[in-house]
Amino acid sequence: MNNKKVLALGLSALMLGSVLAGCGKSDSKPEAKAEAPKYTFRLAETHPADYPTTLGDKKFADLVAERSNGRIKINVFHSAQLGEEKSVIEQVQMGSIEFTRVSSSPLAEFNKAFGVFSLPYIFDSEAHEWKFLESDYAKQMLTNLEKSKFIGLAYYDSGSRSFYTKNKVTGPADLKGMKIRVQQNKINMDLIQALGASATPMPYGEVFSGLQTGVIDGAENNAPSYLTANHFQAVKYYVLDAHQRVPEVLMASKATWDKLSAEDRKLIQQAATDSIKFQREAWNKFDKEALDKLKTQGVTVTEVKDVKPWQAAVKPVIDKYNADFKTELEAIAKARN
Known part of the structure; x- marks a missing residue:
């Protein structure tokens, strides 16, 4: 092999080594972080648009949208647009509807413990009821709904x-x-x-x-x-x-919940918890107004x-x-x- 060929081969090897070394540099740009998934969910509600439970639903949805920067949207379908409560509960259980707000009474068919709320005169007052609903025992009742393929998020007020x-x-x-x-x-x-x-x-x-x-x-x-x-x-x-x-229950489908990241679950749960105060205030105001209006209607x-x-x-x-x-x-x- 002549000197020119030896020189050419040596230069080629040197260049290849430089390229390979460059590929392994620690200061190379990292890959872009994957964007968090976007969701649009439905929440089924029996009552009209201005009803206190519907207002609570909307507050919950607004908090989720705000805290996720619009990445998670929950559209509230009021006035039984998605069906009556029993039908909706079954659809949430199957995962065809993602969220709902229902009375705890029909939930007893899916989780026996919720039947206790149908017993008469077990609470002395609103204060007694809410002291129980805020207790660890009542919170565990929500957690136990997972056995029936629901995720219990919060209790809402429905008066007496x-x-x-x-x-x-x-x-x-x-x-x-x-x-x-x-x-x-x-x-x-x-x-x-x-x-x-x-x-x-x-x-x-x-x-x-x-x-x-x-x-x-x-x-x-x-x-x-x-x-x-x-x-x-x-x-x-x-x-x-x-x-x-008989308290109301805000809940999600377990099928939907299982698809969410731990961060999104935490965000949604906190939004539900934070919507309770708003819903209770809306309830108390509307309850008094409703009774006064009924009297004016004869x-x-x-x-x-x-x-x-x-x-x-x-x-x-x-x-x-x-x-x-x-x-x-x-x-x-x-x-x-």
Whole structure:
């Protein structure tokens, strides 16, 4: 091999070595960090757009959007646009709807412990109820919903439930023989029967026509629901017996939750927790306004000054289910102290 070829080969080897060395330099630019995924979710709500639970839903959605810089959007579908509560619960369980706000009463069909909220007169007051809902026991109830493929995020306020009927009611004896709509829950049916009335399970969306046509003689709910569902147009008597305090539950589908990063789960959970105060304030304001408006619409509102006859009438229901909800009732009693 002549000297020129040796020189050329040497230069080539030197250049190749330089290139390879350059590829391994520690100051090379790192790859761009992967962008966090964007999501658009749906939240199903039974009540109208201006209802306190819907306002709570929207506050929750706004906080999620704000804290994720618009990366996670939750669109609230109010007025049962995505279906009635029982149907929605099933869809959330399957993962076809991502979020919902529902009454804890129908949840009992999916998680037995939530049936305790349907028992009459277990809470002395709003303060007693919320002391329990903020307890570790009640928070664990939300966590346990995961066994049914739900993620319990927060409790919302729904006040107390009372009867509205076609005829005036001043005491439990006046309900005897009436057909009363109840939520689709065995305890509620037993409650109505203990009062001498006939329990008629019916989806919420059918109650107005049921009242109008006489299929049912009455129903029971809080003042905001009685007003916004226009049930007052069909029956004009409202007795404030406050037989139940049934909280609402904001929850997500476990199928959706499992797809999220730990950071996004934390963000969503904190937004749900932070929306509670707003929802409770909205509830208290609307509850007072609703009762005043019902009176201006010709509704006869009867105050119950002595609740003892009502408690005595429904005691058999407490006795029947006491063993089933022993630990829950003990935790509720503890919150009373």
